[in-house]
Amino acid sequence: MEYQKQHNLNRFLILPLAFNVPALLKDLAVCEAYNWGKHYNTADYAGEWKGIALRSATGAAENILATQAKSFQDTSLMEQCDYFREIVARFHCSLETIRLLALAPGSHIKTHRDQGLSYSEGCFRIHIPIITDPDVLFVVDGEPLLMQAGECWYANFDLPHTVIHNGSTRRIHLVIDGIRNEWTDKLFGDAGYDFEQEKKPKKHDEQTKALMIEQLKLMGTETAMRLIAELQKT
Numbered sequence: 617m618e619y620q621k622q623h624n625l626n627r628f629l630i631l632p633l634a635f636n637v638p639a640l641l642k643d644l645a646v647c648e649a650y651n652w653g654k655h656y657n658t659a660d661y662a663g664e665w666k667g668i669a670l671r672s673a674t675g676a677a678e679n680i681l682a683t684q685a686k687s688f689q690d691t692s693l694m695e696q697c698d699y700f701r702e703i704v705a706r707f708h709c710s711l712e713t714i715r716l717l718a719l720a721p722g723s724h725i726k727t728h729r730d731q732g733l734s735y736s737e738g739c740f741r742i743h744i745p746i747i748t749d750p751d752v753l754f755v756v757d758g759e760p761l762l763m764q765a766g767e768c769w770y771a772n773f774d775l776p777h778t779v780i781h782n783g784s785t786r787r788i789h790l791v792i793d794g795i796r797n798e799w800t801d802k803l804f805g806d807a808g809y810d811f812e813q814e815k816k817p818k819k820h821d822e823q824t825k826a827l828m829i830e831q832l833k834l835m836g837t838e839t840a841m842r843l844i845a846e847l848q849k850t
Contacts, residue, residue, distance in 0.1 A: 626735065626814060627757045628771035629807045631742065635703060637766045640746045643697035644788060647716055650693065653678050655717070663723025663781070670694040670790075671704075671714035682713045682793060700790070703744070710795040712739075719752070719787045725779040729827070734774040735796060735804060736814040743769045744790040749783030763789075770804070 652666040667680040675689030688711070694701060704711060719725065733741055745763045754761045757775040771777065781787060794800065805811065829844050 626772055626810055627759060627775055628761050628769060629804070629809060631768040631770055631803060631807045633706065633768040633803075635744055635766045635768065636699070637746070639699040640744070640766065640790070643699045644716065644746050646696050647693055650677060652716075652718065653680060656681055657728075659726075660728050661723060661725045664720035665717070665723055665725065666720075667715045667717040668693065669713065669715050670697065670700055671711065673713070680713075680715050680717075682715075685712070688712050703790070704792075707792070707794060708799040709797045712793040712795070713791075714793070715791050716746075717789050717791050719779060719781050721749070721781055721784050721786065723781045727776050727778040729776055730773040732774060734772040735770065735800075735809065736772075737774065738796045740770055740794050740796060740800065740804075741773055742792050742794070743771070744792070745769075745787075746790060747785060747788045749781065749785040749787055751781070751783030752787050753780040753782065755779075770807070 647668055647670075650668060652668045655661065655665040655667055669677050669680050669691050670693050671688050671690050672679040673681065673683055673685035673688055675691055677691040677693045694704075694714075700714075704714065730741075733739060743763060745765045745767060748763060748765055754763065754777075756771045756773075756777040761769065761771060763769050801811075829848070833844065
């Protein structure tokens with residue numbers, strides 16, 4: 617598809633950051649003592665997908681909603697996790713939601729897109745695996761993404777993506793949402809992000825365009841209506 621061809625160079629990349637797995641597991645053990653809530657996008661998965669927040673829009677650990685907000689606050693869990701705080705301090709940019717997300721064996725996150733969640737749109741989501749399983753299939757834009765514990769990965773989640781857990785180990789990632797700035801441009805550039813690619817005009821296949829229009833109609837805002845009009849002209 618035209619849309620995929622234009623984005624494939626930046627669909628995902630490993631960032632030049634690596635983290636200590638035993639230290640990650642130590643802080644995870646602190647968080648495991650608390651109640652993890654079910655992921656709110658219940659239509660997007662089958663099985664068990666749970667999470668708990670280290671930073672949220674309300675400062676509550678049970679609030680795992682990834683949402684736009686004027687400000688975000690560390691939760692009480694962050695205060696108890698020295699290494700997680702050390703990781704956060706390495707990102708010299710504005711950070712929004714920070715969560716631990718756990719996917720149980722036999723679970724399936726269905727193919728979906730997170731509209732606008734890409735570096736070219738000024739924001740990013742990274743995954744730091746803490747516990748993983750070789751039989752987890754994570755696919756972004758038709759390409760498998762293989763992540764190991766302690767690594768740091770960016771993916772363009774505005775592209776179609778899915779996760780199928782065929783393994784036997786509960787998969788847990790530290791997931792950080794942030795805002796692009798000059799420091800992150802340097803970080804992403806060092807990782808091989810193609811800035812020339814993102815400057816090219818975006819073209820959408822008819823199926824993608826129809827999906828975008830449907831989602832924009834649900835928003836019902838003036839901006840959404842303007843974007844619909846622009847899409848319909850192309």
